[in-house]
Amino acid sequence: xxxxxxxxxxxxxxxxxxxxxxxxxxxxxxxxxxxxxxxxxxxxxxxxxxxxxxxxxxxxxxxxxxxxxxxxxxxxxxxxxxxxxxxxxxxxxxxxxxxxxxxxxxxxxxxxxxxxxxxxxxxxxxxxxxxxxxxxxxxxxxxxxxxxxxxxxxxxxxxxxxxxxxxxxxxxxxxxxxxxxxxxxxxxxxxxxxxxxxxxxxxxxxxxxxxxxxxxxxxxxxxxxxxxxxxxxxxxxxxxxxxxxxxxxxxxxxxxxxxxxxxxxxxxxxxxxxxxxxxxxxxxxxxxxxxxxxxxxxxxxxxxxxxxxxxxxxxxxxxxxxxxxxxxxxxxxxxxxxxxxxxxxxxxxxxxxxxxxxxxxxxxxxxxxxxxxxxxxxxxxxxxxxxxxxxxxxxxxxxxxxxx
Numbered sequence: 001x002x003x004x005x006x007x008x009x010x011x012x013x014x015x016x017x018x019x020x021x022x023x024x025x026x027x028x029x030x031x032x033x034x035x036x037x038x039x040x041x042x043x044x045x046x047x048x049x050x051x052x053x054x055x056x057x058x059x060x061x062x063x064x065x066x067x068x069x070x071x072x073x074x075x076x077x078x079x080x081x082x083x084x085x086x087x088x089x090x091x092x093x094x095x096x097x098x099x100x101x102x103x104x105x106x107x108x109x110x111x112x113x114x115x116x117x118x119x120x121x122x123x124x125x126x127x128x129x130x131x132x133x134x135x136x137x138x139x140x141x142x143x144x145x146x147x148x149x150x151x152x153x154x155x156x157x158x159x160x161x162x163x164x165x166x167x168x169x170x171x172x173x174x175x176x177x178x179x180x181x182x183x184x185x186x187x188x189x190x191x192x193x194x195x196x197x198x199x200x201x202x203x204x205x206x207x208x209x210x211x212x213x214x215x216x217x218x219x220x221x222x223x224x225x226x227x228x229x230x231x232x233x234x235x236x237x238x239x240x241x242x243x244x245x246x247x248x249x250x251x252x253x254x255x256x257x258x259x260x261x262x263x264x265x266x267x268x269x270x271x272x273x274x275x276x277x278x279x280x281x282x283x284x285x286x287x288x289x290x291x292x293x294x295x296x297x298x299x300x301x302x303x304x305x306x307x308x309x310x311x312x313x314x315x316x317x318x319x320x321x322x323x324x325x326x327x328x329x330x331x332x333x334x335x336x337x338x339x340x341x342x343x344x345x346x347x348x349x350x351x352x353x354x355x356x357x358x359x360x361x362x363x364x365x366x367x368x369x370x371x372x373x374x375x376x377x378x379x380x381x382x383x384x385x386x387x388x389x390x391x392x393x394x395x396x397x398x399x400x401x402x403x404x
Contacts, residue, residue, distance in 0.1 A: 002119040012110035012136045014117060019044035019132035025122035031115040031153055035188065037105055041122075045129030046102050047085070054105035055194040060097045063197035085128040102130045103139060108152035108190045108200040110139045142201040148254070149204040150189055150218070150374075154233075156207060157185030159217050161322050163238035164246060168213045179206040185219055214238030214248030218375065227328035232377045234259065234369065237323045239316040240299050242307045247314050249292070249375065256289040256399055257371040258390075261329050263364045265297035265305035266355040268348025269341055269386035270366070275351055278311050280392050287399035289370075296321045296361055305353050321361055328382070331363040335385045344387035370398055 009017075011029060018027065022044040030036040031053075040048035055063075061071045074091050078084065088094045109115070143149075150156070158180065172180075175198075182192035182203075193203035210216040217236030228234070238248045249259075260277065262270035277284070277291050284291060291313045295302050299317040307315060318324055335341075349355075366383035368390045378398065381390045 001121070002117075004117060006109075006115045006117060007113045010111050010113070011106065011115075011117070012140060014119075015046075015106075015132050016136055018119065023119070023121065026120045028118045028120070029109070029115055030117070031109075031112075035153065035191075036115070037109070040129075042129050045131060046135070047129035049098075049102050049105045051105070053108075053188075053190050053194055055101055055197045057097060057101060059195075059197050060101050060104070061093060064093065064097060064100065066093050066097075099130050099135070103135055104194060104197065104199060106135070107139045107142060108193065110136060111143060112152065114153070142199065146201040146204060148373075149201070150207060152190035152193075152200060152204075153188045155185065155188055155219050156183050156192075156211075156216050157219050158183065158215060159236050161237075161326070162214050163322075164240065165214050165238050168215065168238075168246070171213075175202075175206055176210060179203060179210060180215065183207070183216060208250075208253065211236060211250030211253060212248060214246070214250055217250070227382060228369065228377050228380045230377050230379060232380075234371050234375045234377055235323075235326045236375075237326065239294065239318055239323060241317075242299075242303060242311075242315050244299070247292075247316055252290070252292070252371065253375050254373050256373060257369075257375075258284065258289050258291045258395055259369040259371055260291060260293045260389075261324055261327060261367040262293060262295045262306070263361070263366065263386070265295050265302045265307070266353060267386075268345045268351075268353070268355065270295070270348070271306055271309070271351050271353045272344045272348035273366070273387070273389055274306055274309055274311060274315075275348075276392065277313070278309060280396075281312050283396060284392075284399065287396050289395065289399035292316070294318050294323055296324055296364055305355075308353060309351075321364070324361070324364065324367075327367060327369070329367040330365045330382060331361055332365050332384070333363050335365050335383070335388075336363055338385035341386035341388070370395065 018041060024042050027039040027041060028036065035052055037049065037051040037053055039046055058071050058075060074087065077087055178196050182196040189207060193200050196203060207216055214236055218233035234249060236249050238246055241247045274293060293315045295306055296318050298319040302315065302317045366389060368381045369377055370379040372378050383389060
């Protein structure tokens with residue numbers, strides 16, 4: 001028996017090694033939560049692929065254009081115990097379907113480092129099956145063109161409150177709807193790709209596009225209640241920006257983000273913090289981090305109050321505090337009255353921004369989040385008083401730090 005971890009040898013390398021040795025047997029690949037793949041090898045070729053991460057043969061045949069009648073006939077023949085590869089003479093589409101199934105099942109994991117494998121040698125058999133080297137080379141080419149994609153074992157879903165996305169729905173293509181139909185908040189992205197019978201690179205590109213439109217979001221394993229923690233995916237949202245355009249957090253994938261939550265648009269605490277961020281923006285941007293501000297006010301009020309500072313980064317209106325709630329920002333009368341916030345309050349008043357009536361939650365406390373390029377929370381800071389924010393030197397140090 002041959003066994004080990006995928007961190008030491010990739011699945012693609014392992015398959016080529018077994019193929020060049022013309023090995024026969026069963027290769028089991030295990031990931032988390034019982035997810036995995038089982039491959040039957042015959043003379044170094046893939047004779048069979050099974051497991052919850054592989055598309056069904058019938059779905060693959062239908063996706064390739066085989067008529068339902070022929071799919072049913074193939075199913076009946078298999079049900080009688082006829083061998084899959086023996087049937088290829090009568091049903092030549094089986095050859096393409098098996099090649100397609102193997103590619104779709106293996107593509108997300110050819111370079112995936114989080115898993116273990118075990119190869120159980122079996123008796124020598126005639127080499128009937130999918131040729132491995134060509135499949136691996138094709139898969140690696142696709143992964144290289146995809147670049148940095150989402151984790152295939154991540155769980156994504158449609159946001160519970162996606163915001164004003166109606167106009168974006170009208171731009172969706174049939175492929176987009178196919179991907180949305182395969183993502184349910186419970187199955188992994190790789191399972192969704194298998195269900196949709198789509199290659200991983202096609203599915204991943206589509207999922208990232210839908211995330212940027214605010215229509216998909218990554219979810220943690222077991223949704224957190226209340227406050228977010230480091231490692232949690234940042235909930236996606238779509239809100240109106242100062243210029244009236246729609247902004248979705250998914251647009252920020254691939255870049256570090258300082259996500260700042262503010263009270264209402266006339267809040268002196270908030271306007272002073274906004275003033276600080278505007279002054280620090282050149283240094284923040286040079287360090288590779290972009291601020292995004294969310295105010296609990298209607299867009300009209302945001303424009304006439306905080307918006308008068310003309311920030312060079314997105315300022316968003318969350319009039320019903322729905323996004324504030326999703327991020328677990330709290331409320332506190334004592335926090336509002338805490339004297340530690342008084343200096344920032346007075347500095348905010350001196351900016352000359354009209355306070356006006358309170359059009360957001362009166363006792364809402366601030367919160368700020370550092371998000372990495374994968375839109376995961378690196379640091380969650382929930383303020384205990386009106387001016388309790390992340391120190392900007394710490395934000396800059398994080399932004400400038402090299403991975404690892």
